[in-house]
Structure formats: structure tokens, C-alpha cells
Amino acid sequence: MCDSTSDIISHLPSNVLDKILMCLPMEETARTSVLSRKWRYIWAKLPQLVFDDSCPLLEQLMLEEFINLNCLEIVAPNLRLLRCKGLFDSVCFKNTPRLAEVSINTVASTAGLAFSKTEMSTLGSAPVIEFLELGYYYVKSMAAGGVPKRLPITLSHLRYLKLYYICFGEVDEASFVLLFSVKLPAMDRVLELLEVQDWSDVSLNKLRKVEILKVSGTKPEMEFIKLLLAKSSVLERMLIEMNTKMVTDKGLGILKELITFRRASPQADVTFRNPNEDKV
């Protein structure tokens, strides 16, 4: 090859270089970052990171703005916290018995995202999840993979839940509703689907904090809020923020309806926020 340097390996096609580096444990690949400038980020872009026996103590993993990962497979027996934000197709939890805090946010805007039914069920490998944050595309893709009859996780340890920009337009997505706000004109259908889910044994007995943003006051949304209030026995705070454009027309109606909902947790502080006013 007509290259001035004798660097024999960094001229390999990237798939071959990836292949070679993926034969090595992660710390080994990370050490290549000091070889030269060209090598600085090669290891960080590998499509697979192996947290093997050499990192049994890994407790926190944050992946920001990563791309080109097809499937993120998490095998980390001591992992407590996982945050990932980027472009990827799926996340599976294989061995994460201590995982308590999960935040997943994919920025994929393509329709290529597809989750299998097993995807969601792998969350069962995270039985003690306390903090769950799921982004729009993740939920959308997960729902597209099919709706399990029952939730694979009990969420009995869930204390904090954050979901945002959820907007369900499809039957499958709508029926995937667990803890998402619902916006669907065909409300009867959603209600029906809500009933399909076996809500009677959904245990939300540790859920303390809920934020629901951009609520526009549709019947499915209100039904959903009603359900959360009725099922969460130790709920401390629920924040409901209106959709900016709907406040004037529907704000009061929503408030009136909210007051009538039965609450499993008597001390729950339900905050109704108008985004047009100063934030509290």
C-alpha cells in the first residue's frame, strides 16, 4: 500500500479492525487509545463492548451519543445504573440482577427500529428496577414488536418513573400502555385495550413519583392517570403538565376531573402544571 507510515493495522477496513479488537477484553481495547491520535477513539466506536469477568464490579454504565450499535446486550452482575443515549436498535438485559436505575433514550428516527417480544421480557433480568426512564422511540419500537399479555416485570421496586414525548397512534402501541400518557382519538379502543391488560395484579406499590408531560386531556389519558392514582399506594408526587395549546380550553375540565379520582395513596401530592405559567 502506498502509505507513508508503516502503521500496518489502522489501514485495515473498519469491519476487520473491529473484529480484531472485539477479540480482546475491554480494558485491552481501551488501552489502544494511547497508541496515537488515529487510535484515540477507535475502541470507543466498537460495535461491541465486552464487560467480561474482568469487570465484575462494574456498577455504573453511561453511554452517550453512541452510534452504530445494533444490539446492546448488558451482562453485568453488579450494574446498578445504566444510561444510554444514542442511535441503536435494541437493548437486552441478560444478567443484571442488581440494576436499579435505567434510562434509555434512542434518537433513532428511522422506521428500522424493531423490537422483538423478548426484548421487553429481558427487563425481567432487572428485577429490582427503581428508576426507569424511557424515551419516545424506545417505547414506540418496543410496542411495535408486539404486546405481551402481561407485563414481564412487576415494577414492584419502581420509585421513580420518567417518560416523555410518548404519543401513541397505533393499536399496538396504545395497548403497550403501562405508564405512559395516551393520546389517541379512538378512545374506546384504548379503553378496551387497557382492559385487555390484566391490571388487577399490577403492583405499583413502590411507585413514589410520576411526571406526565404534555397532557391534552383525552379520555385515555385521564383513564390512565386515574389508574395510576388508584394503584400506587405510596405515591408521593404526581406532576401533570398540560400541553401548552390545550390549557385554555381544557385545563379547568381536567382539574375538575382529577379531583374526583380515587387515590390509593392519601398523602399523594398531585401537582397540575400549566407550562405557560412560571414553573414551580
Added chain:
Amino acid sequence: MASAPENEKNASAPEKKTLTLKSMINNEEFVVDEHVALQSVTIKNMVDSDCAGDVIPVPTISGEILALVIEYCKNHANPSASEDDLKKADAGIVAKDIYTLIDLVLAANFLDIKGLLEVTSQKIADSIKDLPHQDVREIFGVENDYTPEEEAAVRAEHDWAFEGFP
């Protein structure tokens, strides 16, 4: 352990179809049984789509490397070879210096032979395993273009990976 003789004759088989692979680097030609050559997905695609003439030109791969590739394909086309035999044979094929291994991995990639790509990649990875990065630079011929300060900063950023390294 059954070790097949080098030139296995199969009397009952009709005349075997062969392909000729020609290295475009040094014009060396190799006549191989078709089923041996078809382990290369690239060649298989050519044959399947009728793009393969009597002689299949193989660009960028030298005769020396092509011979190794064919040896690998022959071993793996032999149905009576045990897993153990294959492992030993693979180890023999990749017991080469780093330059040969790089050529071999490129050939495996170009010809799309999954198994060979894997064993060669693993061998290259093994060649730097557990070595300090100074040695890795030498093996891969990497020129360090960091200033000492930059290098120290990059290293500090990955200090968790350098435990036990000078």
C-alpha cells in the same frame, strides 16, 4: 484420530468440478475443487451468478497468501476432519508473523470466509494481548503522534484500563 491422506482419491465420485484461482499480484494459479473454493462467499456469489469464468482472478492477494487460504478451505471441506484436527490445522495456518497475518485477514475479509476471518483476527488480537502499549506500537508499527502531555491526558482518562501497567 483419522488423518486423511494428502491426495484423497474417491473412486466412486464422477469427475470433480474444479476452479482455477489466479493471484493477480504474481499470476500464480491454483486449481481447486469447486466445493473447496465455494467456502468463499465471494467466489460462491460469482459462481452462482455465472460471473466466474474458467479462471477466477483474485486481486490484491498474493500467491503465498492464497495458498494459505486454500489450505484452510481444504481442511474445512474435509468431512472426516474432527474439530480437534481443524483446531490444530487452523493454529498451524495462523502461526505466522504479523505482516502475513494482516494479509491473511484482508484476504479472508475480501473472500468472505467467516471462519478464517475469525481465527486470523483472534491470532492478531492475541499478539498484542497483555502487552504494554509501547510494545503494541512496535508490533503494529504505530507512530506516536501525541505530545507527552496529550498522551498523559488520554491515559489518565482511561486509567481504569491501565492498572498494573507501567
